[in-house]
Amino acid sequence: MPIQIGPITLKSRVYVPPMAGVTDLVFRDIVRQVDPNCLLSTEMVSSRALMNRPECRIMDLSDTEHPIGIQLFGHEPDVMAVAAQMAEKKGADFVDINMGCPVPKITKGKDGCALMKEPDLAREIVTAVKAAIKIPVTVKFRLGWDDSSRNAVEFGALIEEAGASAVTVHGRTRQQLYSGKADWSFIKKVKDALSIPVFGNGDVFEPEDAIRLLEITGCDGVAVARGTLGNPWLIPRITKYIEEGILDPAPCDVERLVLAYLHCVWLTRYKGARVGANESRRHLTHYTKGIVGSAPFRARLTQIANAEEAAVILAELSEMVAGSEGRREFLLHVENDNQKNGVKPGEGTGQAEKGFKSPVDLVALTPVAVPHHSVDKQVHAPAHYADHERCY
Numbered sequence: 001m002p003i004q005i006g007p008i009t010l011k012s013r014v015y016v017p018p019m020a021g022v023t024d025l026v027f028r029d030i031v032r033q034v035d036p037n038c039l040l041s042t043e044m045v046s047s048r049a050l051m052n053r054p055e056c057r058i059m060d061l062s063d064t065e066h067p068i069g070i071q072l073f074g075h076e077p078d079v080m081a082v083a084a085q086m087a088e089k090k091g092a093d094f095v096d097i098n099m100g101c102p103v104p105k106i107t108k109g110k111d112g113c114a115l116m117k118e119p120d121l122a123r124e125i126v127t128a129v130k131a132a133i134k135i136p137v138t139v140k141f142r143l144g145w146d147d148s149s150r151n152a153v154e155f156g157a158l159i160e161e162a163g164a165s166a167v168t169v170h171g172r173t174r175q176q177l178y179s180g181k182a183d184w185s186f187i188k189k190v191k192d193a194l195s196i197p198v199f200g201n202g203d204v205f206e207p208e209d210a211i212r213l214l215e216i217t218g219c220d221g222v223a224v225a226r227g228t229l230g231n232p233w234l235i236p237r238i239t240k241y242i243e244e245g246i247l248d249p250a251p252c253d254v255e256r257l258v259l260a261y262l263h264c265v266w267l268t269r270y271k272g273a274r275v276g277a278n279e280s281r282r283h284l285t286h287y288t289k290g291i292v293g294s295a296p297f298r299a300r301l302t303q304i305a306n307a308e309e310a311a312v313i314l315a316e317l318s319e320m321v322a323g324s325e326g327r328r329e330f331l332l333h334v335e336n337d338n339q340k341n342g343v344k345p346g347e348g349t350g351q352a353e354k355g356f357k358s359p360v361d362l363v364a365l366t367p368v369a370v371p372h373h374s375v376d377k378q379v380h381a382p383a384h385y386a387d388h389e390r391c392y
């Protein structure tokens, strides 16, 4: 049975949930191009900040991203309702409400997971948001605030009663942050208590983990966050494993290094050389993790000032992992990208490009091809990110 979120019928059981500082337009475009059907979400967006900066570009979506939700956080029902209307206008397929963020900066203001301690307020928020928009409302939460107050089952029931169309449950408490292991058996209790679709979440890093989570929890779908860092291919691999029982191999090291470079270039083109290069560092670290002998290269990648520097280091790393053939293959893709865009890597004004189209074209990556899920058209993304300001 396909998952139904309100009127939306999903073609996939896999969800890439919100990650602040990660699931921006570039990241989502990359995921979308390797997996055409998974559910996507923006980074979390502050409803309060939106009131002051309604043009905040963090909610910009591209045409090819659907189905996609915009995640909001906040604790004022009326403000959340207005923010939800803005998200609806932006073209979101659903609005997700963050009731799981454990970060003190967020919970101190009664936002995020703090709402699990205030179920009446949480209900009020869902009711207000639901009444304000036509698209479905979903909620993401944890098992509870701490071990002595694991109220996810009652909380989920209340959220459903208030009108949510689906929930995502991360199998940890707020107190745990990211420590310990996600408790999938507790997620099962939530699933068993609700009639709306439930996405189980926490600690899925391999396709086999996803299957086990689905088996243990009985959840309708699986939400995969950290596992996708530097590894967007995990999503199509999970999808294929769930749907066809076929376990595709992980991409080879050079393939990862090529996408690491392209991710860096695309971020610099969207957000400008300085911001793009800074934000690329964390992605480069993830793409190179697990490659034997990569630690010294990774240390250098955390210092890059532009995409050209990344290219030099990644070319060396390609040579280390696959000899001169690896280096040649890597440089071929750099050259291919340069020719398409008419610039040298990292070259530019420091401004995000105007009229910029998302450059993601994984077909052009052959022979370093993405297995089975190549997409044959360019996606069109919002014009420029020079004044990109985060609303969180």
Ligand SMILES: Cc1cc2nc3c(=O)[nH]c(=O)nc-3n(C[C@H](O)[C@H](O)[C@H](O)COP(=O)(O)O)c2cc1C
Pocket: 017, 018, 019, 020, 021, 022, 043, 044, 071, 098, 099, 100, 101, 140, 170, 201, 202, 203, 204, 223, 224, 225, 226, 227
């Ligand atoms: C860098 C980072 C940023 C995150 N930002 C958000 C966020 O904005 N909203 C949210 O609901 N969860 C956020 N999360 C939590 C993830 O969506 C997810 O629930 C959590 O990482 C557990 O799933 P995983 O084990 O698959 O990573 C974030 C997680 C990470 C690692």
